[in-house]
Amino acid sequence: MTVPGFISVVGLTPATLPYSQDFTAGLPPQGTWTYSSSNGSGVIDAGTSGTVSPVSGGPAMRLYSANAGTYVTNDATLYVDQAAAGGATLSYWYKETGDEDDPEDGVWLSDGTTTVLAQTHNGGPQTWTQFQVDITLVAASAGLALVPDFRIIFRQRDNYDLGTDGILIDDIQVDTTFALVATSTGNQDLYMEIVNMPAGTPRGLTLASMNTSFPVGQGTILGIRADGFTLAALATPPGPANPFHFVAPYVTGLYPVAPIVVGAGGLPFPSGTTMDFQVVTLSSTGILVDSTNVARVTF
Helix, strand or coil, X not given: CCCCCCCCCCCCCCECCCEEECCCCCCCCECCEEEEECCCCXXXXXXXXXXXXXXXXXXXXXXXXXXXXXXXXXXXXXXXXXXXXXXXXXXXXXXXXXXXXXXXXXXXXXXXXXXEEEEECCCCCCCCEEEEEEHHHHHHHHCCCCCCCEEEEEEEEECCCECCECEEEEEEEEECCCEEEEEEEXXXXXXXXEECCCCCCCEEEEEEECCCCCCCCCCCECCECCCHHHHHHHCCCCECCCCCEEECCCCCCCCCCCCEEEECCCCCCCCCCEEEEEEEEECCCCCEEEECCCEEEEC
């Protein structure tokens, strides 16, 4: 039997940033999104259950099992062009309708080769709550490549309909973010790159410290805990090629417009040394404008 048009192959069209989705027009068609379930009981649709999102109201994306007692894993995958964006932040509103905890429940990130859990939904709220994920930071920590078809996967597993199980997602926003990516690998002592630095930034500082006694990002000077190394670095004369205190006009091919790459054995620190790095931008008169995440690196 021949049925013309029975199978339709839809090409991927990753979203460019910024991207937002509130599902008021229903579930987006496949292309920028894909939807899959581990068996025929899975349902991914747009609708309501109880109270609506406090932001946009109306329909939200719903994931649940249509058949009582049948477990299913549902994936709603958003594709975004991270190669062009150079990093991003994700925010979304979420609530459960009695959903039990499963290891799969949460937001997962993938570059098509490696997939990691970025935000668990275990113990999730029964009322609308906003979650945020620093995609740039998670990708750097997990070694995910910022590829043109980067995947943000909203995953839910359970075995009953809405009201007993199931989740709702609404008001998704993915934005580019000013961030610092810093890593150390076997063939590099240090790779450090500023992503999405605001255009026209007149000057900035790279803060660095060997005092990592506080949890990452909870230091006493912005996000780091300053030490003698911090003060000595900031005492160097400001200039376009000074990585610790850079001023415009910047030099093509050099930090801050290009990454710092130090080969293995290139830093005068013993193996196992841990440092915190953070970049801040300043106005032309030296007033703080913005700051990145804190990147903790062990050489």
